[in-house]
Amino acid sequence: MEYAIECRGLEKSYPGFALGPLDLNVERGSIVGLVGPNGVGKTTLIKLLLGLITPDAGSLALLGQPLPDPANMPAALKARIGVVFDTCAFTQASRVRDVAQLGRASYQEWDAPLFTRFLVDFGLDPKKQIAKLSRGMGMKLSLAFALAHHPELLVLDEATAGLDPLARDEMLDLLRSFMLDEHHAILMATHITSDLEKIADKVVCIDAGAMLFCEQKEAICDEAGIAHLRSSQLADLLVQHDAATAPLFVLKHEYGVDVLVPDRFAFGKAHPDIPVDRVAIDDYLNLVLKGEKHAGHDQI
C-alpha cells in the first residue's frame, strides 16, 4: 500500500517539550483527523511534515517519496501538496486577485478557471484587500488557493476553526469533492471533532508529544460506547474486565461513573443492566485524556 504520509520514529524537541518518537501513516484515499489538546504537538507534527522545522530523528516519506532532508523538500513534491494553516497567510496589503497571480507564478498546474470558479462560489471579490476579508472568507480563499493547483495531499491545520457551521459545511463539501479521487489524501488537525465525524476515516490523538491512539472513526463512533454506571457497580465491572481486551477508561463524576468501552454491543450483552450509549469523538477524547485507564482485573 502506498501512503500519502509515512513517518517512522519522528522526533522533535524544544526546551520543555518533546514530540515523538511518532509513527504515522496516512493512506491514499483517506482522511485522517489529528486531535488533541492545545500545545501537545499537532502543529509541530504538521511543521515537521511540511519541512518547516527539521526533525531530531526519524524518517519521513510524502506521496511515496522519501525525504532524507525534509527542510529541503523538492519543489516538484511541494507542488503536489496543498496547505491551509489556521490563518489566511497572504499578505494583508494584497488583494484577492494578487493571490491568483501568486498561484500562477508558483504552480505549473495552477488552474486559473477553477480558482475563479471558487472565488465566484465563495463570493470573494477579486478586488478586495486581504486585510478586509472576514476570517471565514480568508479561510475560504486559503482553501481555494490550496485546491486550485490540483494537489494530491491536503494538509490542514485548524482550517475550519472560527467558521460558522454553514461555512464549515461548505468547506467539508469541498473536501469531500477532493476525496472523490482515490489517490488523494487529507491530514487535518482540528479541535472541531464534529467535522471529523462527518468526513474522517481515521482519528489520531496526540497528547504530551506522544500518540495516544490511532483509531478508525467507525471504531470510535460505531463500535465504542459510554457505559453509565452507579459508583457501586464500578468495582464489579473492573473485576470482570479481561486484561486481554482493550482497556477501559473510567471517569468519575458527581452522579456516577462513565466508562469508555471498546465494543458497546458486546458490553450491552454482557451487562444488560448497565445503560450504554454511542460515543461522539469529543466524549471519546475526553474519556481517554481525562479518564483512569484500567487494563484488566489483574491490575486493579
Place this chain on the structure above:
Amino acid sequence: MLVMIKSDFITMKNSALQLLSIMLIVAVFVSLGTGTLIAGVAAITAAFTFMYIFSIVAYDEMNGWERFRLTLPISRRQVIAGRYASILIVTIASVVFGMVFSLVGSLIASSLPQIPFVASLAEGFDPVVETAHVLLIAAMLLIAAMLSMPLFMRFGMTKATRIVPLVFVFIMVGALYLISDFDDVVVQMLPVLQTLFLPAPEETLTSLGLSALVFACLLVPYAISAGIAMKLYEGRQF
C-alpha cells in the same frame, strides 16, 4: 528564484505606488528646502529602497506569510536568492527613478526663471555628476542590505531590528579603527575620494566610471552576503 522575485513584487505592488508617491513629495520638498536637486534624488533613491527592504521583511512576519511561503514549490535557497535579487532590482529601479526625478526637476526648474528659488535648482546641474552620486547612494544601500539581510532572514524582522544596529555600530567602530591604523593609505586615497564625491569639471566622467565600478564591485560581497543568508536560513525553524 523567479517565483520568489514575483512573490515579492506581487506582495509589494500595492504599497510600491504609495511609497513612490510619498517619496516624490518628500523629494520635491527636500530639493526646494535645500536648494539642490541632489538632496531630492538622494531622498528618492535611498528612502525608496530602504522602505522596500523594511516593508518586505515586515510583510514576511505578518500572518505567518513567511512560513506559508515555504510550502509553495520554492526552496529555502531560492527564497534568499529571490529576495536578494528583488532588492537589487529595486535598488537599480530607484537609481532610475532618482535620475528621472533629477532630469525632470532640472527641466522644470530651467523653464521657470520667473521663480528664482525653483530656477536655482537647475544651476550647475550636471547629469553625469548626478548619476555618479546616485550610484554612490545605491552602493551605500547595497552595503546596508548586505549587512542586514542575513540577520533579517535568520531571525525575522522583530528580533533582527534589535541586532542590526549593534552590528552597524561594531562595523563602524572597526572601520574607524582600521582607518586610524592605515592613515597613510587613507591619505593616498584622498584624490580618488575627491574625484568620486567632488569631481572637478574635467573629472566628471571619471567620477561616473569610479561610481559605477564601486557599485559593480559591491555586487561581489552582496553575493557573498546572499550565500551567508542562505546558510543561516537553511537552519531556521518555522
